[in-house]
Amino acid sequence: MPKFIFVTGGVLSGIGKGHTTASIAKLLQFRGYEVDLVKIDPYLNVDPGTLNPVEHGEPFITDQVFEFNPTPSFHYTSAEVDQDFGTYERFIGRAIHPRNNITSGQVYLSVILQERLGTFLGKTVQIIPHITDEIKRRLRDTGGAIKNLDVVMVEIGGTVGDIEAAPFLEAIRQFRLEEKSCDTLLAHVTLVPLLPTVGELKTKPTQHSVKQLQALGLQPDVLIARSQVPLTDDARRKIALHSNVAQEAVISNPDLKEIYELPLKFYEEGLDAIILQRLEMTARPPTGMTDWRQMVDQFVNPTTHLRIAMPGKYVAMADTYVSINEALRHAGANQGAKVTIDMVDAESLEGAEDSKEQLLAYDGILLTPGFGSRGTEGMIQAAWIAVEEDLPFLGICFGAQLLFIAFCRNVLGMKKANSTELDPKTPFPVVDFLPEQKAIEEKGGTMRLAGHPVYIQPSTKLRSIYKKTKVRERFRHRYHLMWDPAKKAEKVGLVVSATDKTGEIINAIELSDKYWMVGVQYHPEYSSRPDSPHPLYSSFVEAMLKRKSMKG
Numbered sequence: 001m002p003k004f005i006f007v008t009g010g011v012l013s014g015i016g017k018g019h020t021t022a023s024i025a026k027l028l029q030f031r032g033y034e035v036d037l038v039k040i041d042p043y044l045n046v047d048p049g050t051l052n053p054v055e056h057g058e059p060f061i062t063d064q065v066f067e068f069n070p071t072p073s074f075h076y077t078s079a080e081v082d083q084d085f086g087t088y089e090r091f092i093g094r095a096i097h098p099r100n101n102i103t104s105g106q107v108y109l110s111v112i113l114q115e116r117l118g119t120f121l122g123k124t125v126q127i128i129p130h131i132t133d134e135i136k137r138r139l140r141d142t143g144g145a146i147k148n149l150d151v152v153m154v155e156i157g158g159t160v161g162d163i164e165a166a167p168f169l170e171a172i173r174q175f176r177l178e179e180k181s182c183d184t185l186l187a188h189v190t191l192v193p194l195l196p197t198v199g200e201l202k203t204k205p206t207q208h209s210v211k212q213l214q215a216l217g218l219q220p221d222v223l224i225a226r227s228q229v230p231l232t233d234d235a236r237r238k239i240a241l242h243s244n245v246a247q248e249a250v251i252s253n254p255d256l257k258e259i260y261e262l263p264l265k266f267y268e269e270g271l272d273a274i275i276l277q278r279l280e281m282t283a284r285p286p287t288g289m290t291d292w293r294q295m296v297d298q299f300v301n302p303t304t305h306l307r308i309a310m311p312g313k314y315v316a317m318a319d320t321y322v323s324i325n326e327a328l329r330h331a332g333a334n335q336g337a338k339v340t341i342d343m344v345d346a347e348s349l350e351g352a353e354d355s356k357e358q359l360l361a362y363d364g365i366l367l368t369p370g371f372g373s374r375g376t377e378g379m380i381q382a383a384w385i386a387v388e389e390d391l392p393f394l395g396i397c398f399g400a401q402l403l404f405i406a407f408c409r410n411v412l413g414m415k416k417a418n419s420t421e422l423d424p425k426t427p428f429p430v431v432d433f434l435p436e437q438k439a440i441e442e443k444g445g446t447m448r449l450a451g452h453p454v455y456i457q458p459s460t461k462l463r464s465i466y467k468k469t470k471v472r473e474r475f476r477h478r479y480h481l482m483w484d485p486a487k488k489a490e491k492v493g494l495v496v497s498a499t500d501k502t503g504e505i506i507n508a509i510e511l512s513d514k515y516w517m518v519g520v521q522y523h524p525e526y527s528s529r530p531d532s533p534h535p536l537y538s539s540f541v542e543a544m545l546k547r548k549s550m551k552g
């Protein structure tokens with residue numbers, strides 16, 4: 001069995017528990033250990049695919065599919081997981097299985113369905129032991145799923161004290177009791193605010209948060225303190241004293257210019273050494289850290305700058321497209337460029353006199369994934385401005401569909417061409433349901449999801465970018481481009497540059513007589529890494545940089 005490291009959070013949510021967890025995993029990887037990551041989400045949604053990305057941030061799409069079969073009567077597949085998986089994959093540099101996202105929804109559903117099956121016949125079904133047993137079973141399952149796995153990192157969403165998370169914390173308490181003490185470790189992440197009036201780091205919230213954890217029977221081994229400035233010795237001493245934690249196990253996690261630097265900061269703090277010692281693991285000399293540091297330097301010291309417009313719903317927030325932002329940042333840093341992304345309110349572009357001027361101020365346009373009709377006319381208009389002005393353009397999923405709609409309207413004369421998602425009565429349904437989607441009514445986990453092979457056509461820009469005939473990319477859609485209008489479009493400058501294996505699903509389009517204009521039905525951003533940017537994003541960035549230098 002692998003070792004387990006649990007990561008809980010206190011004081012506030014959103015203080016970077018995901019990055020902390022991913023950074024610890026990265027450090028263990030530097031030490032030559034095989035690590036897997038689990039995220040526990042205490043909400044009752046079975047998976048985050050049904051959450052509003054504008055409020056909760058994007059769901060991350062995995063390459064693999066999780067077959068969730070708690071009883072023979074219930075079958076569901078998932079590839080939509082918490083956005084923290086994006087952080088995990090970007091740090092450890094490999095795909096993670098979607099079964100590693102455990103939600104309260106899955107745990108309760110599975111126990112209740114088993115109750116109906118008669119699994120617990122004669123028993124009262126309760127949180128303890130039935131829910132907690134199911135949680136422990138799921139955790140141990142992860143341990144068994146990968147060969148030669150050394151450590152499983154388990155991040156518990158929310159903050160200690162949340163009612164919803166209580167069964168998970170209880171399960172962890174039992175789990176730790178059932179295993180040898182050198183086989184599990186608990187790291188607690190808290191906030192140590194800086195009081196500006198006195199310029200002092202305040203440790204009280206951390207003390208309270210640890211007390212709350214202790215009241216649940218959980219003693220942290222390591223405390224990771226998020227703060228604006230590095231922890232002072234005094235703050236460290238106070239936290240250690242009141243938390244029953246050794247002083248060297250109180251780790252400072254100050255604000256950083258670049259988040260990919262965090263594993264290196266933790267290394268300086270000796271975090272991995274402490275963890276290895278507590279878990280009685282050999283402290284192998286770290287490898288790969290120099291490369292990581294060089295990569296971080298690229299992010300910190302850009303020599304040039306790109307500005308990209310992302311027209312969309314005005315309500316979107318930074319986390320709505322976090323994987324796209326990161327993919328652009330990766331490609332940018334790799335080529336010496338800092339990338340600034342401006343969310344342009346698409347509704348304000350609709351019919352606006354200055355919409356062209358607004359967009360021409362940018363080096364390129366990225367049209368985002370999306371659902372529903374709000375702001376789409378402005379997005380279609382933005383795509384067309386990009387075509388007319390020959391601005392570098394990348395359309396992702398919905399963004400590719402909208403580029404196609406703009407082309408059909410403006411070049412093929414299909415004035416009201418649309419997607420049936422946006423206008424079910426359109427006279428020209430140039431984007432419509434995937435055939436297998438037509439009969440689907442349930443919304444959870446039913447899109448065309450996860451990784452699928454993409455076949456790239458010869459003599460296309462896409463082929464010159466990938467230099468491969470077949471690649472694997474991740475998908476999340478119900479609709480796709482229709483071949484009839486695409487065939488007409490192919491006669492006048494549009495190229496279908498990739499399809500699925502059957503040739504029926506159009507996976508990518510490009511405009512052959514334009515400088516750089518590509519739309520993809522899939523999501524390359526999910527497989528971009530800071531130290532290995534996705535080739536499509538790299539090519540997009542390269543095109544923008546070239547154009548910028550030509551313009552002077």
Ligand code: GLN
Nearest residue numbers: 369370397398477478479
């Ligand atoms: N709403 C579109 C579809 O379902 C696009 C989805 C997306 O952008 N991920 O096909």
